[in-house]
Amino acid sequence: MKVGVIGAGYVGLTSAVCLAERGHDTVCVDVDDVRVQRLSAGIAHLDEPDLPDLLGGGLRAGTLRFSTDYATLADRDVVFICVSTPSGPDGSADLRAVDIAAAALAEVLSPGAVVAVKSTVPVGTTRRISERLRDSGVHTVSNPEFLRESHAIHDFRHPDRILFGADDEEVADRVAGLYPPAPVLRTSPESAEVAKYASNAFLAVKISYTNSLARLCAAVGADIGDVTDCMGADPRIGPHFLAPGPGWGGSCLPKDTAALLHSGAAHGVELPEVESARRSNAGQADRIVDALNRTLAVPLHAAQVTALGLTFKAGTSDVRDSPALTVCAELTRRGAQVTGFDPRLAGIDPAALSRSAIVTVDDPYLAAKEADAIIVLTEWPQFCDLDWRLIAEQAPGAAVIDTRNLLDAAALTDLGLNHLGNGTPGGY
Structure with missing residues (x-):
């Protein structure tokens, strides 16, 4: 499958290199031009076991590339939103990066594509994004991550459970097919x-x-x-x-x-x-x-x-x-x-x-x-x-x-x- 990942932080970069390892054609988009250039050269900015090897392997195999341009996601079957949701002054999650990503995807994705929200977001966010993308014919699922720092690659390769929040089981099945075999929870x-x-x-x-x-x-x-x-x-x-x-x-x-x-x-x-x-x-x-x-x-x-x-x-x-x-x-x-x-x-x-x-x-x-x-x-x-x-x-x-x-x-x-x-x- 053709996969996109938005955000090259812990969750995004881990997901991108592991999806590429599984043979999926993967494009990772990040707003930081310097970060994208370094990743494209095989230089990892995260201190995570096995990540540098997977990064280099994906680049050499041609299954992984990086960009700052959302247009590179136009032909993707599934795109994961993996951007940061930091705490605001009142404790609320700052969703600006999520909303920017969703707006950009509405402009470039083809009908039938799936957006999987992997960022940790407050209840109702996936539903709101779904309504925004519906007119574009794009489906949306919630797919929270459960990766531990210093064990992120291992956890992606050997998940103890994979969670999908979706109204359409067929759409969730398409995203589930990207992962290693694991118990799947549907909600x-x-x-x-x-x-x-x-x-x-x-x-x-x-x-x-x-x-x-x-x-x-x-x-x-x-x-x-x-x-x-x-x-x-x-x-x-x-x-x-x-x-x-x-x-x-x-x-x-x-x-x-x-x-x-x-x-x-x-x-x-x-x-x-x-x-x-x-x-x-x-x-x-x-x-x-x-x-x-x-x-x-x-x-x-x-x-x-x-x-x-x-x-x-x-x-x-x-x-x-x-x-x-x-x-x-x-x-x-x-x-x-x-x-x-x-x-x-x-x-x-x-x-x-x-x-x-x-x-x-x-x-x-x-x-x-x-x-x-x-x-x-x-x-x-x-x-x-x-x-x-x-x-x-x-x-x-x-x-x-x-x-x-x-x-x-x-x-x-x-x-x-x-x-x-x-x-x-x-x-x-």
Whole structure:
């Protein structure tokens, strides 16, 4: 099939290279001319496993090309809208890019083509686009994405479910034929749009609940790992998203929970569980910094603090809404001197680091030298392999706030470091 993709961000570029890998003639359109030129030269701007190889393979095979011109989509059978829908000041999803894409497609697509809305959009958006395109003879379906950063290629190749919200099953079948075999869920467009937001919001609630339990465990001498092992063994709950940490962030959960609350308010429906999860998440930085302040042998405003991990999760260089940077910003606001290290430091947006007012170095041992405290903020497995004996010699007696419970607490204690786990006995 001839396929089009609008937007070369995480969702769009991943979808484009994977569709091309499956042999579909794929054109990806993006408004950024420099980005299009670099992608056409085989240079990927995203830090995603396997993406560079698929990009180069699609270009060489002739199944993938990039353009800034919507006219290149005129002969497409299916076009995916994969543009950004960032949060507005009131939490609502900014749909300007979606509307621009829909208007352009109305001008160029042939009758019978299908527009699949993959961008995360509020309920009613697909229906509105459908009405706009109906006079052009173009069909519309909702097809939300469920790709995880740092696992996006794998998730496209091995989807656990594919969701279509459509009034016409034959139209949905045409889009489904583009994907690898997987369970297909068919709903109305409205149900599909709500389901996407509901899925992400539930994950946010689950993480926030775990962090609240971690706080309780530390207060009563329980261990959050034991508690979540028991919870996760229950098939009604499952083991995923039960790990405590510095909070949730990234490009999806913050904006999607805000948009879901905004949609609920617009229809007179409160979602107090989601509101509570967002409040709990907003308080995680204070919780971590307060624990550090109670532990330090020096005043916080005189402390040298090392931040290990700056991205919002391991396996990516993405720092959008990173809880690690939120903690760093709170530390610097209270006067601490923060030196940060991340394994993907070279790929991190320097403007985001500048806003956090931290110093960054590309050597973890240099970052930890003479530190009063070391905070593990991202779950990079490389941190377990550091020479902690050397770190203990360079920063004797330092407090180690292990927000991810990644390290061997007993080993660090034996080295003279003051280890505080998240939700562990003697921790925070």
